[in-house]
Amino acid sequence: MYDDLTLEHFMDGLVKRNPYEPEFHQAVKEVAESVIPFINKNPKYKQAHILERMTEPDKVVSFRVSWEDDEGNIRINRGYRVQFNNSIGPYKGGLRFDPSVNMSVLKFLGFEQTFKNSLTTLPIGAGKGGSDFNPKGKSDREIMRFCQSFMTQLYQHIGPNMDVPAGDIGVGAREISYLFGQYKRLTHQFESVLTGKSLEFGGSLIRxxxxxxxxxxxxxxxxxxxxxxxxxxxxxxxxxxxxxxxxxxxxxxxxxxxxxxxxxxxxxxxxxxxxxxxxxxxxxxxxxxxxxxxxxxxxxxxxxxxxxxxxxxxxxxxxxxxxxxxxxxxxxxxxxxxxxxxxxxxxxxxxxxxxxxxxxxxxxxxxxxxxxNAGGVAVSALEMSQNSIRMSWSENELEQKLHNIMQQIHDQCVKYGEHDGKVNYVDGANIAGFIKVADAMLAYGVV
Structure with a gap:
């Protein structure tokens, strides 16, 4: 017999294991408030400690990024990839280049991505990464050199069936192009390893x-x-x-x-x-x-x-x-x-x-x-599909698919969040996202 899980006890343990990470604590608490009552009503999740396992990333990678600016000065930044959960598909989530990037921010984003990607109903896991590099005010050549150095460290941790990053703040089509070019140079492979690519080499309309x-x-x-x-x-x-x-x-x-x-x-x-x-x-x-x-x-x-x-x-x-x-x-x-x-x-x-x-x-x-805001990663997953089958859909087809996915997400929120004729979309999103990932984790046993 297991005692009921309480929010206070759970959060005390999480903060103790992850000190000085306020953004991550905030994101987890918002989910836990919805999910813990559901877990207590469904003992299989409690007995398997699914929420505790779900709040611990599968892998965290941190690395040095050395690059040279236009004046010949050597610059040093820190790069990260947080691979949070791949229970329902390869890790999927953006790269962010911004001075605010740190482990707390990336763990918060990766944890959120777990639920967001689950809600899309597409077979994608969750990850997030980036660097404290600030692209603002940098020349194109400086950004290219930084991206090449960043990918030289990252490439061994990603792949089309392992981890497929995308863009985020500070990482647009230009940066994705430089990153993809370096990945191709290092691996000699043209693979669906990044999304948000330019249309000329496998990108998707309306991304x-x-x-x-x-x-x-x-x-x-x-x-x-x-x-x-x-x-x-x-x-x-x-x-x-x-x-x-x-x-x-x-x-x-x-x-x-x-x-x-x-x-x-x-x-x-x-x-x-x-x-x-x-x-x-x-x-x-x-x-x-x-x-x-x-x-x-x-x-x-x-x-x-x-x-x-x-x-x-x-x-x-x-x-x-x-x-x-x-x-x-x-x-x-x-x-x-x-x-x-x-x-x-x-x-x-x-x-x-x-x-x-x-x-x-x-x-x-x-x-x-x-x-x-799950529409972005949904179309990224559609880009992965297009790359895999070596074809592309029209703008109208993609927008219709996007519209349908957003409607499906809304309907899941209503299914799990409606009480007495009112919908709590926070509860609905958290519980719907949790169930799909949690059931996959149960199926694998203790891994």
């Missing part, structure tokens, strides 16, 4: 758009389930990277009215709603010219609020698409006071636990990132 499009589709499904539609709703979007820009684009296509985008310098407000032509200008200044949003006040009618976040602006829907913990309890209270109906996360863990509690307390529909 750039997928996370943002998928987030908008999830919001659409959530609203329809509650008897509403996205058309005509005013929307706040934070961030101005690919996720935010393409989330805004799909909202516009679905008839919503996007009021804001943001970057580290402040928030852009377009009171009448951003039009597609304006969004195209914003894409250009952010992705090609790499300028701040504030310059747009000179190009079309808009306002820019220096140092401000979007959440104080009155709107129906919110899409946090920038970075983790960008929306706190005070922001959530402001959204509630202004009548916000629903929040759908485009970034990974952008809402603090206190903000999530406020959403639930105030009756705001809330979609966690592991469900709402």
């Amino acid at each position: 750039t758009e997928a996370t943002g499009y998928g987030n908008a589709y999830f919001m659409q499904s959530m609203l329809i389930h509650s008897g509403q539609i996205i058309e005509g709703k005013t929307c706040l979007v934070s961030g101005s990277g690919n996720v935010a820009l393409y989330c805004a684009e799909k909202i516009i296509q679905l008839g919503g009215k996007v009021l804001t985008l943001s970057d580290s310098s402040g928030t852009l407000l377009v009171p009448n709603g951003i039009e597609q032509t304006q969004l195209d200008i914003i894409k250009d200044i952010k992705t090609n010219k790499r300028q701040r949003l504030g310059v747009l006040t000179e190009l079309f009618e808009c306002e820019f609020y220096e140092g401000k976040k979007p959440w104080s602006i009155k709107a129906d829907l919110a899409f946090p698409c920038a970075t983790q913990n960008e929306l706190d309890e005070d922001d959530a209270s402001l959204l509630a006071e202004h009548g916000c109906l629903a929040v759908s996360e485009g970034a990974n863990m952008p809402c603090t636990p206190e903000a999530v509690h406020t959403f639930h307390e105030r009756g705001i529909l809330y979609a966690p990132g592991k469900a709402a």
Whole structure:
């Protein structure tokens, strides 16, 4: 006979084993709050200590990355790959190049990826990696040399049936191309070992758009389930990277009215709603010219609020698409006071636990990132499939597949999260994601 698992006891053990990793602790606690009551009702998971095993990565790799800058100076960075869980498929998850990268951040992202990838229903495990290298301000040649050095250390740990990384913050098509070129040079193999590749050598259509499009589709499904539609709703979007820009684009296509985008310098407000032509200008200044949003006040009618976040602006829907913990309890209270109906996360863990509690307390529909932003990794898995069968699908076919996957994720959340006619999407996503991985782990025995 086993005593019931308690959240306090479980988290005490996890923090003791993983000290000084606050992002990882936060991600695990959010899942454990949902999953532990389910585990206590299903003793097979408790007896096999599945949650304890699931919160311990399969493997963590750390390595030195030495490279030479344009002035001939030798530079040193640290590289990582956290291979979290491969119970349902090869490890799959992005590489992030950013000064904020450390073990806590990558373990949080890898743990979240376990549930996100499970929810897609596709056969992919979970991993995450990257470096504290900052590509901003670096020349193309410097980025190429860094990527080549990084892959020289990483290549022996990845492979098409072992671990298939993708891009993330600081790692776009350019970086993936340099990484893939070095992998091919080292192994003499043309393999599906990276996703997010350029179309010229095996990339997938709509991969750039997928996370943002998928987030908008999830919001659409959530609203329809509650008897509403996205058309005509005013929307706040934070961030101005690919996720935010393409989330805004799909909202516009679905008839919503996007009021804001943001970057580290402040928030852009377009009171009448951003039009597609304006969004195209914003894409250009952010992705090609790499300028701040504030310059747009000179190009079309808009306002820019220096140092401000979007959440104080009155709107129906919110899409946090920038970075983790960008929306706190005070922001959530402001959204509630202004009548916000629903929040759908485009970034990974952008809402603090206190903000999530406020959403639930105030009756705001809330979609966690592991469900709402799974579109990117879903299309990455489709890219792997296309590479394996040496063919590609059209843009329309891929978008339809993406739409179907997001609907399936929503339906799983409803199945496991609906109580008394209301859906707790956090519980639904966590339990649905847990069951598939946990059942596979049980099937393997003690490994």
